[in-house]
Amino acid sequence: WERPDGRPFRQRLLVVANRLPVSAVRRSEESWSLEISAGGLVTALLGVKEFEARWIGWAGVNVPDEAGQRALTKALAEKKCIPVFLDEDIVHQYYNGYCNNILWPLFHYIGLPQEDRLATTRSFQSQFAAYKKANQMFADVVNQHYEEGDVVWCHDYHLMFLPKCLKDYNSQMKVGWFLHTPFPSSEIHRTLPSRSELLHAVLAADLVGFHTYDYARHFVSACTRILGLEGTPEGVEDQGRLTRVAAFPIGIDSDRFIRALEVPQVQEHIRELKERFAGRKVMLGVDRLDMIKGIPQKILAFEKFLEENPTWRDKVVLVQIAVPTRTDVPEYQKLTSQVHEIVGRINGRFGTLSAVPIHHLDRSLDFHGLCALYAVTDIALVTSLRDGMNLVSYEFVACQDSKKGVLILSEFAGAAQSLGAGAILVNPWNITEVAASIGQALNMSAEEREKRHRHNFVHVTTHTAQEWAETFVSELNDTVVEAQLRIRQ
Ligand code: ADQ
Numbered sequence: 001w002e003r004p005d006g007r008p009f010r011q012r013l014l015v016v017a018n019r020l021p022v023s024a025v026r027r028s029e030e031s032w033s034l035e036i037s038a039g040g041l042v043t044a045l046l047g048v049k050e051f052e053a054r055w056i057g058w059a060g061v062n063v064p065d066e067a068g069q070r071a072l073t074k075a076l077a078e079k080k081c082i083p084v085f086l087d088e089d090i091v092h093q094y095y096n097g098y099c100n101n102i103l104w105p106l107f108h109y110i111g112l113p114q115e116d117r118l119a120t121t122r123s124f125q126s127q128f129a130a131y132k133k134a135n136q137m138f139a140d141v142v143n144q145h146y147e148e149g150d151v152v153w154c155h156d157y158h159l160m161f162l163p164k165c166l167k168d169y170n171s172q173m174k175v176g177w178f179l180h181t182p183f184p185s186s187e188i189h190r191t192l193p194s195r196s197e198l199l200h201a202v203l204a205a206d207l208v209g210f211h212t213y214d215y216a217r218h219f220v221s222a223c224t225r226i227l228g229l230e231g232t233p234e235g236v237e238d239q240g241r242l243t244r245v246a247a248f249p250i251g252i253d254s255d256r257f258i259r260a261l262e263v264p265q266v267q268e269h270i271r272e273l274k275e276r277f278a279g280r281k282v283m284l285g286v287d288r289l290d291m292i293k294g295i296p297q298k299i300l301a302f303e304k305f306l307e308e309n310p311t312w313r314d315k316v317v318l319v320q321i322a323v324p325t326r327t328d329v330p331e332y333q334k335l336t337s338q339v340h341e342i343v344g345r346i347n348g349r350f351g352t353l354s355a356v357p358i359h360h361l362d363r364s365l366d367f368h369g370l371c372a373l374y375a376v377t378d379i380a381l382v383t384s385l386r387d388g389m390n391l392v393s394y395e396f397v398a399c400q401d402s403k404k405g406v407l408i409l410s411e412f413a414g415a416a417q418s419l420g421a422g423a424i425l426v427n428p429w430n431i432t433e434v435a436a437s438i439g440q441a442l443n444m445s446a447e448e449r450e451k452r453h454r455h456n457f458v459h460v461t462t463h464t465a466q467e468w469a470e471t472f473v474s475e476l477n478d479t480v481v482e483a484q485l486r487i488r489q
Helices: 040-046 066-077 088-107 114-145 162-169 195-203 213-227 254-260 264-276 295-308 330-350 367-376 391-398 431-442 446-462 465-488
Strands: 011-019 022-028 031-036 051-058 081-083 151-155 174-178 207-210 235-238 241-247 281-289 316-324 358-361 379-382 406-410 424-426
Touching: 011 040, 011 114, 011 465, 022 066, 031 066, 040 465, 051 114, 066 081, 081 114, 088 114, 114 162, 151 162, 151 465, 162 174, 162 195, 174 465, 195 213, 207 213, 207 465, 213 235, 213 241, 241 465, 254 367, 254 391, 254 446, 264 367, 281 295, 281 330, 281 367, 281 391, 295 316, 295 330, 295 431, 316 330, 316 367, 330 358, 367 391, 379 391, 379 431, 391 406, 391 446, 406 431, 406 446, 424 431
Parallel strands: 011 051, 011 151, 051 081, 151 174, 174 207, 207 241, 281 316, 281 379, 316 358, 379 406, 406 424
Antiparallel strands: 022 031, 235 241
């Protein structure tokens, strides 16, 4: 397939997400330094050779002056990124307010603390107005850069209004929307004052995707129960127009992890870690420090295990790596102190002069450090209270082909639906059950570990991030073609 000038034709993919995959630091009035942050989405799309991807999003910095905006736009263009400039007030109301204080907790079934509940109710209308305004600003930028034939892929709960804004500009635009978090039961979604407007806005997309079939089903029932529309096996129908709704479980770039284990620097690191933890079984948690990840519950379960199994006390260590996020939000500050307090208490209770049972680090690890840690781990503990998918569980499995460690996985993570047969599934709220699962994992026979690991390894290495992105985009192309055929008939 070629262009008139003989160059191969690659469809352009406009990926629209709240944050661009770069961190930008201003060096002087007109100079910026940029660093690519290789999150899951970037690596997913790097591997997709079929499309020519452009990123549209907020660079995470406030740039009030035109000279700065011009310089940043130019620097970002080299990285195939296009910025949306949001001022401080919009960021406060749209991002910190509506996205992170309202949608994030709601979609993860977490109630707001009592004192925030009334304040949020009062500021709701202004935050929702800012949310719509911000989504319109994203749409303006997409519209400026859109060329006929492009595919526009909108990401996540920050941009639920975007499909409608885009279709208002151009009903022919191919628009897909994918949610990275869970979509909650319709009984939860219906408590949101803007419930109907948001659902209608998402339904403007041609294709709506979720990590799991359950989230897709919740979305369809919200549309049927709240909007009175018709749910079909294909999606949701509104006056003859079908919005296709389906599950597209994300994956990781498993080869990148497997290859990293061969790097001499990583092997050296693995040797050091093995030496440091010699004679002890290593349990690992890697999470953003967020309420949804169930970090306090995980540590309390570990304490219960130590309490009930004195013979294991000096033979097992829990390494918990928690990257702080949203550090300016009081709830997150409280969570950090709560975790520190529990860790301190347990280390005081069970530690000795030569060793402590929990190593807790409040920071992010670099990619190679993370791979080495995954490789020396005997048991990974993923105890999310809710999680759209959870990629840490996938990354652990990818790095375990020689060790064949055990994955203890929350049944409330989307990953439970793909890795459930190989993992030990737990209810993270039930500390007794999680403590018992630690015992089960530590005592598991080599044959059973091998069998469980094989199941998960095959899944992680075949359902990759690249496959996820390709499937979504080709389904979007097909959906639009089918819709055009239906209209012609
Ligand atoms: P997250 O909530 O960020 O993503 P997750 O899927 O686990 O959760 O991805 C986290 C990523 O950050 C992983 O690649 C992990 O390696 C990295 N990471 C976490 N802690 C780290 C640390 N201390 N140091 C270095 N790296 C660290 C959201 C949803 C998920 C969904 C993804 C993708 O909440 O449910 O799986 O998007 O759709």
